[in-house]
Amino acid sequence: xxxxxxxxxxxxxxxxxxxxxxxxxxxxxxxxxxxxxxxxxxxxxxxxxxxxxxxxxxxxxxxxxxxxxxxxxxxxxxxxxxxxxxxxxxxxxxxxxxxxxxxxxxxxxxxxxxxxxxxxxxxxxxxxxxxxxxxxxxxxxxxxx
Amino acid sequence: xxxxxxxxxxxxxxxxxxxxxxxxxxxxxxxxxxxxxxxxxxxxxxxxxxxxxxxxxxxxxxxxxxxxxxxxxxxxxxxxxxxxxxxxxxxxxxxxxxxxxxxxxxxxxxxxxxxxxxxxxxxxxxxxxxxxxxxxxxxxxxxxx
DNA sequence: AGTGAGAATTAGAATTGTTCTAAAGTGATT
DNA sequence: AATCACTTTAGAACAATTCTAATTCTCACT
Ligand SMILES: [Mn+2]
Ligand SMILES: [Mn+2]
Ligand SMILES: [Zn+2]
Ligand SMILES: [Zn+2]
Numbered sequence: 001x002x003x004x005x006x007x008x009x010x011x012x013x014x015x016x017x018x019x020x021x022x023x024x025x026x027x028x029x030x031x032x033x034x035x036x037x038x039x040x041x042x043x044x045x046x047x048x049x050x051x052x053x054x055x056x057x058x059x060x061x062x063x064x065x066x067x068x069x070x071x072x073x074x075x076x077x078x079x080x081x082x083x084x085x086x087x088x089x090x091x092x093x094x095x096x097x098x099x100x101x102x103x104x105x106x107x108x109x110x111x112x113x114x115x116x117x118x119x120x121x122x123x124x125x126x127x128x129x130x131x132x133x134x135x136x137x138x139x140x141x142x143x144x145x
Numbered sequence: 146x147x148x149x150x151x152x153x154x155x156x157x158x159x160x161x162x163x164x165x166x167x168x169x170x171x172x173x174x175x176x177x178x179x180x181x182x183x184x185x186x187x188x189x190x191x192x193x194x195x196x197x198x199x200x201x202x203x204x205x206x207x208x209x210x211x212x213x214x215x216x217x218x219x220x221x222x223x224x225x226x227x228x229x230x231x232x233x234x235x236x237x238x239x240x241x242x243x244x245x246x247x248x249x250x251x252x253x254x255x256x257x258x259x260x261x262x263x264x265x266x267x268x269x270x271x272x273x274x275x276x277x278x279x280x281x282x283x284x285x286x287x288x289x290x
Numbered sequence: 291a292g293t294g295a296g297a298a299t300t301a302g303a304a305t306t307g308t309t310c311t312a313a314a315g316t317g318a319t320t
Numbered sequence: 321a322a323t324c325a326c327t328t329t330a331g332a333a334c335a336a337t338t339c340t341a342a343t344t345c346t347c348a349c350t
Contacts, residue, residue: 124284
């Protein structure tokens with residue numbers, strides 16, 4: 001199918017373009033995130049990829065995730081002091097943290113909302129990023145996550 | 146002056162009202178947050194209050210902060226995986242994290258903005274809180290923080 | 291004022307998530 | 321084949337926070 005091949009290409013290009021190697025570990029970690037987009041923690045990614053590469057180490061998973069985030073292929077999200085979660089959705093979006101289930105949902109942002117929100121900043125404040133986090137109860141799971 | 150006496154009263158009332166004791170440690174931790182509203186970490190609060198009560202322990206500072214947050218007298222804020230910071234500003238506000246200085250600034254929210262932002266949630270999502278975090282470079286320090 | 295039960299504080303151990311270190315592996319380049 | 325940079329790996333180290341168990345304090349009740 002197109003999606004996975006396409007994103008694989010993007011991955012390879014981005015890594016090459018930065019002088020980084022497209023190792024099996026990096027590819028697998030990325031694939032895993034793309035395949036199950038439920039904002040897993042590093043430990044969860046580790047558990048998922050072990051079946052494909054049983055020798056992979058947790059340190060490598062952390063290394064790969066860090067690389068993917070640094071190359072802009074993946075976003076990291078934090079809720080309070082919980083473990084960092086990883087998200088392959090590159091569209092501008094907010095996060096909804098369901099306090100009952102612990103699950104995290106992507107919320108698409110209407111065009112222009114981030115700019116509108118930046119509007120509340122007093123003069124002199126230059127925001128390079130805006131993050132919006134909702135907490136509460138989500139209704140029907142309807143899909144993965 | 147009115148402010149400190151007033152907030153001290155609020156503190157005492159809230160603690161009493163929950164069957165909690167207004168201990169010197171709790172009062173001091175709260176005072177310290179009110180006096181220097183720069184979003185200190187627990188360690189920073191610890192360092193600040195030690196001069197008044199040299200025997201206070203870090204565990205107690207954590208305990209007091211947790212109590213204050215639980216009673217709604219103080220908010221906790223997190224940036225990525227950094228240490229939790231504490232904020233006595235109870236008005237609805239966003240946070241601006243200055244990436245150069247590491248300082249944190251409160252950004253007042255225009256009335257109705259949070260409700261407006263909640264508007265982007267699909268049906269079935271019920272948000273109990275919305276958090277907005279800016280990251281970037283702030284201009285003039287102009288005051289404390 | 292004195293007592294006792296529960297609440298709070300304390301120091302230090304334990305826990306969690308993450309990063310660091312040092313050694314071994316990989317693969318292109320000479 | 322030797323070299324070199326990059327990567328992976330296991331385990332140690334680390335930072336922030338929470339837990340534990342002992343002690344101290346508070347305060348309602350005598
Ligand atoms: Mn949660
Ligand atoms: Mn920072
Ligand atoms: Zn996401
Ligand atoms: Zn604040």
